[in-house]
Amino acid sequence: MKTRLIFSLFFSILSVAGFAQEKKETGEAKKVQEKYKPNFMVGFDILNAGVSFFSDRILYQGFISSKVKGNIHAVAEAGFEKNVYQKNGYDAKASGPFVKVGAFYMLAKDLENEFNGFYAGGKIGGAFYNQEYMAVPVRGFGGSGSSVAFPSSSQTSAWVEGTLGGRVQLFESNFYIDVNLQPRYLVYTSKQDDITPMIVPGFGKSSSKFNMGFAWNIAYKF
Numbered sequence: 001m002k003t004r005l006i007f008s009l010f011f012s013i014l015s016v017a018g019f020a021q022e023k024k025e026t027g028e029a030k031k032v033q034e035k036y037k038p039n040f041m042v043g044f045d046i047l048n049a050g051v052s053f054f055s056d057r058i059l060y061q062g063f064i065s066s067k068v069k070g071n072i073h074a075v076a077e078a079g080f081e082k083n084v085y086q087k088n089g090y091d092a093k094a095s096g097p098f099v100k101v102g103a104f105y106m107l108a109k110d111l112e113n114e115f116n117g118f119y120a121g122g123k124i125g126g127a128f129y130n131q132e133y134m135a136v137p138v139r140g141f142g143g144s145g146s147s148v149a150f151p152s153s154s155q156t157s158a159w160v161e162g163t164l165g166g167r168v169q170l171f172e173s174n175f176y177i178d179v180n181l182q183p184r185y186l187v188y189t190s191k192q193d194d195i196t197p198m199i200v201p202g203f204g205k206s207s208s209k210f211n212m213g214f215a216w217n218i219a220y221k222f
Contacts (some may be wrong), residue, residue, distance in 0.1 A: 043219030082200035089137030096129025098202025157189040182213035202218040
């Protein structure tokens with residue numbers, strides 16, 4: 001009788017221990033699964049690309065973003081811009097690629113879809129481009145006006161920009177519309193003969209350090 005009780009107790013302990021171990025492994029697996037959940041969104045700015053067919057400015061740009069943690073999303077952008085500047089006696093052109101990296105925070109989102117909503121954030125941008133001045137105004141003798149030309153040269157610029165925008169899902173598909181404003185401030189630029197560049201790819205056309213960008217993207221979520 002005592003032997004039977006001892007065996008019953010022994011097997012009961014093994015059963016409880018096995019159940020506890022299985023529960024622990026299940027919890028750990030669930031924790032790992034919750035920790036890593038791939039989510040990428042890739043988008044292309046169709047508005048500026050479309051306008052490129054009807055203006056001197058050619059701009060192609062796209063982005064890739066991913067949710068990092070909670071409401072925080074990392075984002076990277078890349079593109080190519082070609083433009084001209086003809087104003088106040090200046091005649092210049094520039095073209096080249098640019099990149100931006102940063103993050104944004106979802107300020108408000110849909111309870112049923114966390115990728116729907118409004119966001120704000122910031123990025124650091126940089127461009128490596130070629131520029132050429134066909135005419136730069138200079139003051140001549142006796143106050144007369146004239147201009148000089150400069151050959152093509154390679155330049156580098158960097159800026160910071162804010163991001164304020166929103167996303168909305170298209171019906172029940174994986175496609176989204178992503179629209180955002182991008183206030184920018186030029187923090188560094190190389191110069192050719194001490195001439196401040198009038199065009200910086202990715203930053204825009206401006207004679208000052210402040211500028212405003214806009215993007216209207218079609219995005220796809222993987």
